[in-house]
Amino acid sequence: MRNAGLLNLSDAKGLKPVRLARDMGMSVEKVISILEEINAAMTEPTAPVPTALSLMNDGTKQLNYIVTYSKAIDKMMQGGVSVGQLTEFCGLPGVGKTQLCMQLAIDTTIPAVFGGIEGEVVYIDSEGSLSIERLSEIANGVLVNLGLVASSPNGNPSLRENQRNALNQLGGLDSLLGKIYYWRVYDCVELMACVKRLHEFLCTHPKVKLIIVDSVAFHFRQDLSDMGTRNRVLNELGQTLHRTHMDFSVGVVVTNQMTTSFSNGETFHIPALGEAWAHMVTCRVLVSRTNDASLVAKRTRSDANITSTVRLARIVKSHILPNSEAKFIITKKGVRDCK
Numbered sequence: 638m639r640n641a642g643l644l645n646l647s648d649a650k651g652l653k654p655v656r657l658a659r660d661m662g663m664s665v666e667k668v669i670s671i672l673e674e675i676n677a678a679m680t681e682p683t684a685p686v687p688t689a690l691s692l693m694n695d696g697t698k699q700l701n702y703i704v705t706y707s708k709a710i711d712k713m714m715q716g717g718v719s720v721g722q723l724t725e726f727c728g729l730p731g732v733g734k735t736q737l738c739m740q741l742a743i744d745t746t747i748p749a750v751f752g753g754i755e756g757e758v759v760y761i762d763s764e765g766s767l768s769i770e771r772l773s774e775i776a777n778g779v780l781v782n783l784g785l786v787a788s789s790p791n792g793n794p795s796l797r798e799n800q801r802n803a804l805n806q807l808g809g810l811d812s813l814l815g816k817i818y819y820w821r822v823y824d825c826v827e828l829m830a831c832v833k834r835l836h837e838f839l840c841t842h843p844k845v846k847l848i849i850v851d852s853v854a855f856h857f858r859q860d861l862s863d864m865g866t867r868n869r870v871l872n873e874l875g876q877t878l879h880r881t882h883m884d885f886s887v888g889v890v891v892t893n894q895m896t897t898s899f900s901n902g903e904t905f906h907i908p909a910l911g912e913a914w915a916h917m918v919t920c921r922v923l924v925s926r927t928n929d930a931s932l933v934a935k936r937t938r939s940d941a942n943i944t945s946t947v948r949l950a951r952i953v954k955s956h957i958l959p960n961s962e963a964k965f966i967i968t969k970k971g972v973r974d975c976k
Contacts, residue, residue, distance in 0.1 A: 756846025
């Protein structure tokens with residue numbers, strides 16, 4: 638009975654392929670090849686169709702979060718950045734998008750006994766904004782914090798012992814940075830090539846739990862002026878990233894730039910890449926500066942205080958999380974809560 642639904646190709650060079658080729662603007666040979674592939678796929682055994690219950694159970698089992706080291710942001714996102722969805726941080730230049738990405742890259746490596754997911758990271762840098770010196774500062778900040786937790790006299794002694802052992806196994810700065818795979822891309826073609834290679838790379842690197850693309854907008858705004866072409870390539874990029882995080886249960890974090898919009902004589906800043914890309918994003922977080930300032934303890938001999946600009950992270954799109962906001966600051970040690 639299954640073969641009854643196959644396409645009729647007995648007259649492969651007959652009228653139907655010719656009509657399809659004419660309507661789709663393709664060659665007859667290409668249409669015939671596509672129809673043959675469809676027939677081959679229909680004759681192959683298919684996997685069981687999942688139910689809503691099975692999807693819910695799978696999602697519950699694989700639910701993990703990557704902390705941001707800001708309790709306010711983690712609370713807003715109900716645990717942190719979710720592993721298993723595409724999260725976007727968008728905002729004007731200098732608001733802290735790359736700082737958040739570097740913090741998340743380090744936090745992904747935190748051992749499970751500290752509440753981390755003990756994974757590795759693929760960091761795709763399209764703007765050249767990743768600073769190894771800054772990444773090292775953030776990593777050192779995390780190592781110091783983990784050391785303070787493991788040496789705390791409070792809590793379960795057995796847990797503290799496990800944490801000290803895990804910290805020794807984690808190693809120092811070199812070990813931490815060695816868990817972050819860095820890919821630098823210089824145009825749209827290289828970006829798409831890297832994303833297409835992710836499936837092959839993750840098959841041989843099963844410990845990878847987070848993929849970062851910083852930023853997704855840079856080359857698309859520079860290289861592709863035709864809107865139709867740009868939307869098609871963006872759709873392919875988004876679908877590939879979604880397929881990757883579903884197949885391998887990894888988190889995907891991207892950054893996006895802002896563009897200027899004019900309406901009724903007023904100027905607005907909105908996320909770049911338009912509606913075509915907005916539909917690809919599972920959770921969109923808008924990051925901005927505020928006029929507030931926070932005093933941060935600077936641990937030096939003089940124990941002086943420095944002032945840090947307060948940033949605002951606001952969820953503007955999510956199918957699960959309510960629209961809410963959280964304030965945070967960026968210190969020498971990385972992303973932290975306001976004091």
